[in-house]
Amino acid sequence: MPNRLAREASPYLLQHQDNPVDWYSWGPEALALARAQDKPILLSIGYSSCHWCHVMAHECFEDPEVAAVMNRLFINIKVDREERPDLDQIYQTAHQLLTGRGGGWPLTLFLTPEQVPFFAGTYFPKQPRYGLPGFIQLMEHVAQAWREQRSEIEGQNAALMDWLAGSVPRAGGTAPLTAGPIAEAVTALKMNFDPVWGGYGKAPKFPRPSELEFLLRRGDAEAQSQVVFSLRKMAEGGLLDQLGGGFYRYSTDERWGIPHFEKMLYDNGPLLTLYAEAWRRTGEPLFARAVEATVAWLAREMTAPEGGFYSALDADSEHEEGKFYVWTPAEVEGLLSAEEYAVAAPHWGLTAAPNFEDHAWHLLVDRPLSAVADALGIALAEAEVRLNRAKAKLFAAREQRVRPGRDDKILTSWNALAIKGLAYAARVMQRPDWLSLAQAAADGLRAQAWREGRLFASSKDGVARHKAYLDDHAFLLEALLELLQAEYRPQDLAWARELADRLLGDFEDPAGGFYFTGHDHERLIVRTKPAYDNATPSGNGVAAYALNRLGHLLGEPRYLAAAERTLRLFYPALAEQPAPHASLLLALHEVLTPPRLVILRGPQPELTAWHAAAQAAAGPDDLLLCLGPELADLPAALAKPCRDRASAYVCTGVNCLAEIVQMHDMQAILSA
DSSP states (O other): OOOGGGGOOOHHHHTTTTSSSOEEESSHHHHHHHHHHTOOEEEEEEOTTOHHHHHHIIIIITOHHHHHHHHHHOEEEEEETTTOHHHHHHHHHHHHHHHSSOOOSSEEEEEOTTSOEEEEESOOOSSOBTTBOOHHHHHHHHHHHHHHOHHHHHHHHHHHHHHHHHTSOOOOOSSOOOSHHHHHHHHHHHHTBOTTTOSBSSSSBOOOHHHHHHHHHHSOHHHHHHHHHHHHHHHHSTTBOTTTOOBOSEESSTTSOSEEOOEEHHHHHHHHHHHHHHHHHHOOHHHHHHHHHHHHHIIIIIBOTTSSBOOEEOSEETTEETTTTOBOHHHHHHHSOHHHHHHHHHHHTTTSOOOBGGGBBOOOOSSOHHHHHHHHTOOHHHHHHHHHHHHHHHHHHHTTSOOOOEEOOEEHHHHHHHHHHHHHHHHHTTOHHHHHHHHHHHHHHHHHHEETTEEEEEEETTEEEEEOOHHHHHHHHHHHHHHHHHSOOHHHHHHHHHHHHHIIIIIBOTTSSBOSSOTTSOOOSOOOOOOSOOSSOOHHHHHHHHHHHHHHHHTOHHHHHHHHHHHHHHHHHHHHSOTTOHHHHHHHHHHHSOOEEEEEEOOTTHHHHHHHHHHHHOOTTSEEEEEOTTOOSOOGGGOOOOOSSOEEEEEETTEEOOOBOOHHHHHHHHHO
């Protein structure tokens, strides 16, 4: 018989509806029961595409013996970290404090009935393995400690709560804001660069798009070169699906060779922005192909009929990680012509030793196509034709395999990251079809996740759930600003203003900065103000950046002041340890150096040509709006004269140049 999770909408929670565990979702019922029975809470946090979550589920939660111990000793709560990032943030931090190690998923914690954790871990097997205790043995020891060592637990809890409370900044420093932390962060990040394989740090290697965007925009020539090199290595390696497009979550090795095969929406949106910008700067076809393949994957596999993008694809299919994606040379050779195989095999490394488990190969660029063409004595164009035919055949064959599972909930914050990336790629690469995809996603969010002036964090099957968090509002505000630059729609600007007002009214601390949860959110053991970038950007960094931009766009001092208050609150942390704060540092630069606002006015089709020229000349720091003669009731700051021929207006802060009436003059000014 299904358990209580059968009533949930989360695909992850529904994966556990048939467990023999007496699961509860997080909520008043479970928390009240723990208090009434004076039982500890066993809290398990994961997500639907998590490989080790599946492993622990099969070994423990589906096992009647394990479930019987769980049901006897604890109140068991299962949480989807994607629906409840507020809980995940708090308890990941608690795990690090209790264990001295970084966390991950599945996250396994034992809480007091007052929700304070006193023991934490991640994956546990049923039987002792990998140096880990067996889960049954662990639970018995935890329950014994709860019965017999209550005073020690209470003392530990008091110290933990003091630390958590002290981690939330309440007031900023008095030092003036300077660009010093920006330069220091660039220096620190460059020192961690891998000059052989690209990226930063050792294996496992994550894309870390916030840091890459920061270095590309604010770094010196050396830092920008590092980013371009890293993007090249990621696109040629196993991090990018060479057949179907889309980037996997991270690489298990330093070479970007073998990934963890989940595909997450939150990675692919920011990577679209980065690869489009890399193409704009270099013109390299590799970067254009990475963008095109990733957009094709989004449109083909991740787009919901009602608008918006699904959350993720599993790493596993048929209970094996990567099975959907890997090949043997015999499989490939059987599908291709001899001429196609002669190109594809050396290019993708099928002539080298197997690089994956069970003598399988994960496709990556082992030899440049130009080198393969030279070795075969054929033109590069002919090699490209053969490789494209091989891709099409292998992709068609792969589509007949058992597919990985898909998490089909629509998360507002992750959709916003994808909308921003799509809109930027669309305007940089002149792809109106991509812009239509981004606009449809934004319209879908507005229809599904925006209810009576309130934003929700998740939706599925037309039902919105969970009050939205800081990230939802901040990321969506930034995405709307990007959409406005690709094509001005009055409804996008109106929604941006509503979101900005919600940020100020529902999330801002008068002392500065934004809480992750709204003022009317349920009370948790701590109310966080996140500053660091993680897999996604810092909500405070994006909020400050987007509010500052919107403030300059509209001439609205409330938004500008809120952005500056945020930077002042976090400035001591930026000065002390700048490198982990890339998003806040991007905001700091824009507060110190207001973005250049470029407004184009005039009739069509002349205005379209000016827009294309301005897009080519402007950079990511510029705010570019193209406003046709049909637009009425524009905000005062945007209501520039519209004449019978195209012209441009360029302003920085309150200083504006004279009206520009020649396209070549505009191009020269924007390119300077």
